[in-house]
Amino acid sequence: MTTKSSEKHLTKKELNSAFWRSFLITACFSMDRMQAPGFDYAMIPVLKKLYGDDKDELCKALTRHAEAYNNTYACTPFVVGIASAMEEEAANNQDFDTSSINNIKVALMGPLSGIGDTFFWGTFRVLAAGVGIAFAQKGSVLGPLLFLLIYNIPNILVRVFGMKYGYKLGAKSIDTLISGGLMAQATKAATVLGLVVIGGMISSMVYFSLSWVLQFGDVTLNVQTDLLDAICPKLLPLLLTFGCYRALQKKVNPAIIMVLILALGVILKALCII
Numbered sequence: 226m227t228t229k230s231s232e233k234h235l236t237k238k239e240l241n242s243a244f245w246r247s248f249l250i251t252a253c254f255s256m257d258r259m260q261a262p263g264f265d266y267a268m269i270p271v272l273k274k275l276y277g278d279d280k281d282e283l284c285k286a287l288t289r290h291a292e293a294y295n296n297t298y299a300c301t302p303f304v305v306g307i308a309s310a311m312e313e314e315a316a317n318n319q320d321f322d323t324s325s326i327n328n329i330k331v332a333l334m335g336p337l338s339g340i341g342d343t344f345f346w347g348t349f350r351v352l353a354a355g356v357g358i359a360f361a362q363k364g365s366v367l368g369p370l371l372f373l374l375i376y377n378i379p380n381i382l383v384r385v386f387g388m389k390y391g392y393k394l395g396a397k398s399i400d401t402l403i404s405g406g407l408m409a410q411a412t413k414a415a416t417v418l419g420l421v422v423i424g425g426m427i428s429s430m431v432y433f434s435l436s437w438v439l440q441f442g443d444v445t446l447n448v449q450t451d452l453l454d455a456i457c458p459k460l461l462p463l464l465l466t467f468g469c470y471r472a473l474q475k476k477v478n479p480a481i482i483m484v485l486i487l488a489l490g491v492i493l494k495a496l497c498i499i
Contacts, residue, residue: 232317233275235309235392242270243309244388247302259295264305271309275316285323286312292327296334297341302384304333306391314395349376355426431462436499 250263268290276283296304308326315321353375361368437448446452453460465486472482493499 233313235271235274235313239270239274240306240309240388240392243267243305244302244384246270247305247384247388248298250298250301258291258293260301261291261294264294264301265290267301267305268308268312271312275312282316289323289327292330294330294334295338297338297345299345299380299383300337300341300387303337303387303391304330306388306393307333307395310392310395345376345380349379351423351426355430358430427462427466428459431459431466433461433465434499435461436497 244267246267246269247263249266250260253262253266254260255262265287269287272283272286272290276286290308307329311321311326311329315323315326353372356375357368357372359368360371435449435453439446439448457463469482469486473479490499
């Protein structure tokens, strides 16, 4: 155990440097260790501050963080913050079990990836694309701008506060999140929101309607508006989307699905069905 006067403490300089470096987490992606090189790169300022006067300990610390790591980009600063707090404790406590640092990282990868992918890939990206495309279709420059803002604002906020509270809470943050059920609740909420957004996009962006008009004496029946829309508005776009989703689940090549949709559209148009 080190004395109070010889304790090593991280400053905002090292933490800020680690935060900005975390943006390059996939700049050097390894097929066997995935984001580990990027994570190691982000930790260098922290490790140099704590172990700069002991080359052997510095090498051991760098080796620790070279273990396999993979996570949603926006969640990485949170893990970097926790790892930094644990490395600070390890540098000041000779009895600290350094293997727990990597164990914590591994334990966080699954839950954080589940939440991060659901929010950022399945919700914010889809929502941003939906809003951006809606404006872009009208020729508005707001299309790409809104896409970037809607996706990146929550992304940056999660990174900033993740780094801050990850370091502040240290390893205890994991117990706080898991024991309180916050991870499960956040995942469920993000899933529901993502499904709502996707449902809205199907309704507004998938165009598939029939032009059939049936004549029964003096009665005219429009198959689309009088029959299908009466049963369920936008029923055909929904069925088409479900069909594509089912095909993707069956591992059908997306290129084949697009060709089939194109062929179906040409055939139905030639038969004056759509």
